[in-house]
Amino acid sequence: MKLYAISDLHLDHQINSNAIDALPAFPEDWLILAGDICCTPKQLHFALMRLTQRFSQLLWVPGNHDLWSGVSDIKERGEAKYQKMVSICHEFGVLTPEDPYPLWEGEGGSHYLAPLFLLYDYSFRPSDISLEQAISWAREAGIVCTDEYYLDPTPHISRQAWCQARCDYSEQRLSELPKGIPRILINHYPLREDLVRLVRIPRFSIWCGTQRTKNWHLRFDASVVVSGHLHIRATDYRDGVRFEEVSLGYPRNWNQARGIEGYLRQILPAPTKTSNEK
Ligand SMILES: [Fe+2]
Ligand SMILES: [Fe+2]
Numbered sequence: 001m002k003l004y005a006i007s008d009l010h011l012d013h014q015i016n017s018n019a020i021d022a023l024p025a026f027p028e029d030w031l032i033l034a035g036d037i038c039c040t041p042k043q044l045h046f047a048l049m050r051l052t053q054r055f056s057q058l059l060w061v062p063g064n065h066d067l068w069s070g071v072s073d074i075k076e077r078g079e080a081k082y083q084k085m086v087s088i089c090h091e092f093g094v095l096t097p098e099d100p101y102p103l104w105e106g107e108g109g110s111h112y113l114a115p116l117f118l119l120y121d122y123s124f125r126p127s128d129i130s131l132e133q134a135i136s137w138a139r140e141a142g143i144v145c146t147d148e149y150y151l152d153p154t155p156h157i158s159r160q161a162w163c164q165a166r167c168d169y170s171e172q173r174l175s176e177l178p179k180g181i182p183r184i185l186i187n188h189y190p191l192r193e194d195l196v197r198l199v200r201i202p203r204f205s206i207w208c209g210t211q212r213t214k215n216w217h218l219r220f221d222a223s224v225v226v227s228g229h230l231h232i233r234a235t236d237y238r239d240g241v242r243f244e245e246v247s248l249g250y251p252r253n254w255n256q257a258r259g260i261e262g263y264l265r266q267i268l269p270a271p272t273k274t275s276n277e278k
Contacts, residue, residue, distance in 0.1 A: 001106030002028070004266055005265045017043075022259055023260050060085075061116060068147075069081050069151075078162075079156070086098050095115060113186065118189060121163040122159075124209055124211070143201050182222065191216050194238075222241050223241065224242045226265075227243070228246055233265075244267065
């Protein structure tokens with residue numbers, strides 16, 4: 001019984017959605033879906049219909065694309081869109097950030113698995129750039145995340161206000177977990193700015209997380225932190241904690257000859273340490 005993770009399936013791309021059908025079954029194992037699975041409720045239904053047949057348990061967290069509205073025929077906006085996607089997960093028995101954190105008892109030993117929805121607050125920016133300047137600072141470099149048009153924070157007054165509310169909620173719940181059992185933290189966005197290495201588009205960092213979570217791997221006893229969003233797969237270590245970026249990405253970001261199977265990241269049991277040990 002193993003725990004795998006993948007993110008950024010982006011099933012609105014036909015190549016990616018076709019590749020799901022070629023994925024073999026892992027009937028004993030669990031799979032984490034770490035966000036950006038798709039945009040529409042219909043696509044999420046499609047994905048879960050197929051993936052729940054292949055794994056014994058799924059866990060899901062939203063990415064920015066899963067929260068979009070104003071594209072396709074999506075009716076719900078903001079919090080309502082999130083709740084709509086959660087309700088589809090629940091139809092399929094998929095665990096979300098709104099459910100009790102399950103206790104993993106498979107290979108790799110006991111761990112609490114904590115799916116989180118934390119969003120971003122534009123704080124991954126240089127110290128001389130104010131919050132008010134952040135988006136124009138990115139725009140100067142020709143970068144504006146599509147979320148500025150499609151990620152509606154309603155009823156929150158802004159995406160950063162929604163992020164703060166989600167961090168408050170998640171901190172509370174994580175602090176209530178029983179002590180002495182390590183946790184796997186699962187979020188679409190990396191928890192630390194130093195893991196955001198965007199060589200070609202460095203100013204995209206403002207849409208990639210929040211400084212609030214910089215030390216959550218220590219504060220909440222994580223043995224592994226799983227994230228996606230960057231479309232730059234990596235394994236890093238900070239303070240002895242493993243950070244896994246598990247993106248598949250757009251068709252240009254992965255080799256279709258390997259299939260999606262080739263991109264499933266084993267979270268538990270822990271593989272042998274490989275790269276970027278710090
Ligand atoms: Fe993505
Ligand atoms: Fe994303």
